[in-house]
Amino acid sequence: MSINSQHSIEITTLCRHYQVEQAFFTQLNDIGLIETITIQDTLYVDESTIRRIDKIIRLYRELDINPEGIDVVLNLLKKIDDLEQRLSTAKNRLGLYEHD
């Protein structure tokens, strides 16, 4: 992933905002939930990751799901989203025959 200071956020900023330890983000990175980047000993995430982090924090705090569980949840949600899109395509195709 390419990163530049304009589109990246320091992990310490996120730690302050979410009031979590830096180790939490390191753990998320270790299990592949997010991708952190180190530039001159400072950890960053790309701005585009924020929405995902927001969701991860909510699932972690509000539903007491640990990072590994969140990984499973997000994978399943992605799968549901893919299936819904395929269902939508199939419905549109079915429409072709319903009028016959």
Added chain:
Amino acid sequence: MQYKDYYKVLGVNKTATQAEVKKAYKKLARKYHPDVNPNDKDAEARFKEINEAYQVLGKEENRKKYDQFGQDWKHADQYGQGAGSAGGQRGYQQYTGSPGGEADFADFFESIFGSQARGGSSGFSGFGGRQTHFKGEDMQAELTLQLTDVLTTQKRTLTLNGKNIRITVPAGIENDQRIRLKGLGGKGVNGGPDGDLYIRFNIQNNTAFRREKDNLYKTVDLDLYTAVLGGDVLIDTLDGQVKLKVKAGTQSNSQVRLKGKGFPKYKQDNDKGDLIVTYQIKVPTNLTDKERQLFTELQGLQK
């Protein structure tokens, strides 16, 4: 305004311990949380209801008030007016993915705890409590258009939450397709980026064609004589009529593909799919005596 049975909402009985109430709430929250039920309005409504119930039953002080006044909420109006101290206790959050999600606590709730109870933005420990938004809220909208509206790329103005947003609708967009408009959602918090706006398109077919992506389909009736002997037929397309040569001996259900007479390809300017015409041969009925005689002669020739 109806009495709301918060015990029923959480599925616990009135003698439930605080631990049992919390357990029931957590279980329901895991089931109906907006993050695990994206784009599900029913789940969102249920989640709000559960949250409201837990706001009341999850705190012993509130639960006592509810048990005392709940059944007879009219008396509680007066109580509620004096109950400003309950302010700041609530922590229902607006979730990404639940746009316009002003926490609609029931009037019933307000009648017991007062409108000030709706105030605080944090501090409700039972639900993690903290406002965790950084990026602005993502918003969802649905736009219904006719199929003929998406024949060409065009600008549309939408009004969302009182704000006019001008968007470009690309030609060839599909039914149920969602597009993301970056930064057109809610405002970011603490310098965070603005949320995104997701628009789902509901495309209604107002034409005689059936559509699959960029191909159009149409069934055309063909009289028996043209099918047998060949000839010309006029076919309606989206850009006017075209004359088609019909080969002698055309069979029913045979198809003809008209290249480039279909639907515009999504984000591929000036490129179109095909129109696929299926011939449906109409066998003559109500024959006159003369026709019957001629068909019989034809039949005889086959023997």
